[in-house]
Amino acid sequence: MDEQIITGATAAEITASVRTLHERGALRPGDALPPVRELAALLGVNRNTAVAAYRLLAQAGVVVARGRAGTVIAGHEAVAQEGYAPDSVLRDIGTGNPDPRLIPDPTTALARATGRPVLYGEPVIDPALEDRALAWVRDDLPGRDLRITVTSGAVDAVERLLAQALLRDDAVALEDPCFLASIHTVRLGGYRAVPVPVDSEGMTVDGLRAALDDGVRAIICTPRAQNPTGATLSPRRAADLRALLAEHPYVLVIEDDHFSMLSQRPYETLIGPEHRRFALVRSVSKFLGPDMCLAIAATDPETAERLALRLSPGTTWVSHLLQRLVLAQLTDGTVLHAIAAAGRHYAERNAAFAAHLTERGLPTEAEDGLNLWVALPVAAKTVAERLVLRGWLARTGDEFVLSERSAPSHHLRLTVHDLTDEETARLIDDLAESTR
Incomplete structure (x- = not known):
């Protein structure tokens, strides 16, 4: 690339120049931009101006910082997905x-899910489902003032939780190895993934400490049945991680307890009694089926208020028919x-x-x-x-x-x-x- 094609004397002008070149195809995904010092010298600007321009470009999702590999034009990288491989004879x-043989038949529950139509402006959460969800999580987060939000599955919950708390290029701690959907969500959101090693007892203390030192603003953790390793937080590891997080009460902790009702292990948590920003997410897809796309998020009140702004009645709420169908099954002894x-x-x-x-x-x-x-x-x-x-x-x-x-x-x-x-x-x- 000819560095001289980038122009500008201010951060805003440099940003606009790179965006224009990108839009016109002169800069393509994977193309490297000049190092900050080199760009500053070429344009005759202060180094801080070039740094600010690259920061603006990263926040806009135009570029990706790759450490020693430099800053490159962002692309749409393919990420592996869960589920059956298409067009395979293997x-x-x-x-x-x-x-699928172990997913309960919803036919009987469908009759209980019908009711009067829900109209615009009514509460987005079915009151009976809200009560059932609170009962589901209250004993696992005792003594907390909890609020319930209903989302279209766990991935939707995580995406909304990150969006209400973070800006592009903010750092998020992820388990390593990691659940494919979490990798995909963080990349699409333009956040910076910080890997935290996982062993048989869950996230390692040293790994999370390093991530906190790196400035992560959110942590996504699987407390049990971690995907792909199957690891579950041990009581000792959970206590050590809570002690570490006690010094970081405003870092958003998201626990994706996706296996919940199927798990053979007790639930342990990173969320300490004084932690200020948290969410315990439990979806129903593993036991009621992936097409039953619903999850509940138990959060602190402030996080719930921010999530509510992203769940407008009539546009992004979860269907009350689906909510009633899930409730009918979760209250059926069979x-x-x-x-x-x-x-x-x-x-x-x-x-x-x-x-x-x-x-x-x-x-x-x-x-x-x-x-x-x-x-x-x-x-x-x-x-x-x-x-x-x-x-x-x-x-x-x-x-x-x-x-x-x-x-x-x-x-x-x-x-x-x-x-x-x-x-x-x-x-x-x-x-x-x-x-x-």
Whole structure:
């Protein structure tokens, strides 16, 4: 790129020049802009002016700062998505999906979900669902003044929570490896992801401390059944993290408890009794089905007020028919029994598969959640390629990694709870062969 094509004597003028070049195609996604000192010298401006221009461009989403790699024109980078791979003839073992046979039939609940029409200007939350949601979270966040917001799923809740608290280029702490939807949400929002390593007890204390030192303004944490690893916060780790966060009460803590009613592990939290900005998000997609797109967010009052401004009656509220349908199922004893049975089923199937892998020389722990996080003695991409030749489509850990690592991932995330006994035996044999 010819640096002389950028013009301007003020931050606003430099910003306008780069935006114009971008809009006209002279600057394309991935093109590098000159370093700050070099640009300042070329334009004859103060270094701080060039810094301010790049900051404005980053806030507008025009450029992305990549540390030592410099500042480049932003593009629309593809991010891996959950679900079945399109147009594949292979047996997909990386979907992350619940078993459709274990999702309760909503037919009976539909009759209870009907009622008088809801009109513009009425409350956006069904009062009975609000009461049920408060009962669902009150014991997990005792002594807190909680407010309930209903959103179109957990991803919608996280996106709204970040938007009401952050500006573009603000830093967000994410688990590493991380849930694909969280990676996607942070990138689309123009925020800067700061990776926090995860071990078997959840986010590490040293990792979160480093992220706080880096100036993160929000933290997204999965308290149990972390995706992709299945890790769950231990009581000791949760206490250590709360102690660390006690010095940062205004950092927004978002807990995505996506597995909630299916989980076989107790809920532990990062949200201390004095923390000022928080949200506990619980969706119903894992046990009532992904198409039942609804989540509740239990938050502090100020966060709830800000969220309310983004849920205008008649435009962005969640359908009251859907709210009533979810309520009808969550208050049906038969449905609740089926959900509990599904949770035990996922745990038992994953534990049995992990035990078989361990017997075959691939030590694996069945943590919590829909998936298994399988450690491999060789690069995961190599194993995945070998599995393709045997008819399997697996996800490698590379898709979930945030930090810039030179070494490839040595993990596969497998969804195996819905395999037949014959498929299970064949996959275990093929994994053992593919890792040699």
